[in-house]
Amino acid sequence: MPLSACIIAFNEADRIGDCLASLSFCDEIVVVDSGSTDATVRIAEAMGARVLQRPFDGFRSQKHFAVEQAAHDWVLCLDADERVGAQLHASIQAARAAGFDGAAGYRFARLSDYFGRFLRHGNAYPDRVLRLFDRRRGGWRGQREVHEAVSLDGPVRPLAGDLIHYPYRSLEQQVAKTQRYARMMAEHEFARGRRARWSKLVLAPAWRFWRGYLLRGGFLDGWRGLVYAYMRANYVRQKAIMLWLLQYGQAVAEPPPAGDPPA
Structure with a gap:
């Protein structure tokens, strides 16, 4: 085949x-x-x-x-x-x-x-x-x-x-990549009519952390598991904040220069 x-x-x-x-x-x-x-x-x-x-x-x-x-x-x-x-x-x-x-x-x-x-x-x-x-x-x-x-x-x-x-070359790259993905998802959800609530800002990031770190055993990966769980929770937080800003008519990113390649 x-x-x-x-x-x-x-x-x-x-x-x-x-x-x-x-x-x-x-x-x-x-x-x-x-x-x-x-x-x-x-x-x-x-x-x-x-x-x-x-x-x-x-x-x-x-x-x-x-x-x-x-x-x-x-x-x-x-x-x-x-x-x-x-x-x-x-x-x-x-x-x-x-x-x-x-x-x-x-x-x-x-x-x-x-x-x-x-x-x-x-x-x-x-x-x-x-x-x-x-x-x-x-x-x-x-x-x-x-x-x-x-x-x-x-x-x-x-x-x-x-x-x-091998998703990340460095923590700096992970932070930048996470922020970019959060913005793209917030823009996608906003275009589809979804809106952020205060619970999304406060409770969703905490739930993502504890679900991954405790309920799914992320702590078994040592300090790497702790950092990873925190970074995943921060992604949820960034996405919620950006969606919140979009629904109030605020910009979440500067437009890239014309002809700029993707990050």
Whole structure:
């Protein structure tokens, strides 16, 4: 069963090579780049990927475009900061050898590195994602451009193994990324008519922290689990504040200069 890998990238020269290496079992690799100024494109092409250029207008739209460009109907979608782990590789190959056995897609766990160690508890794990699917039965549908997800018409089955994730290069990058995602989600919710309440500002961040840190065992990841739980709670707080400001007609960000590439 032929399989295409689809990746979106922007200035990922330090991570794209490992990502592509973990996809060597795929029949083709499509990389959609949004104007990288580093060696991302050169590395991807040297490793045999087909690289396409497209201006960034949202994560969902970029991934949908990548899937449309694939030569095969079964696709495996990754971000440049992800790699297929050994057990997941074996599980994908077994499902592939069985002709994907009537499934529309497959879901598997994502294991994230956080300051040099993998988080195995709390809100961080298993973080199951649907990334392997038959594009004829769905894909990156909907209007939300951040925290995008695949939806399918048909059965979705689990696969053993982990998708290895290296989401942050530093705390500074995590703070900036979290703020950007919070703004995008607040703008999306505001456009759909949702409004913030005081409980969202006060109670929702606290609940996110205690749910991840205590109820889901985030404390078992040591100080990393504590910092991660706090950062996730801060995301909820930022999103609520931005939605609150939007409904009172206040700006939440300065517009980027014309022609500025995505962060």
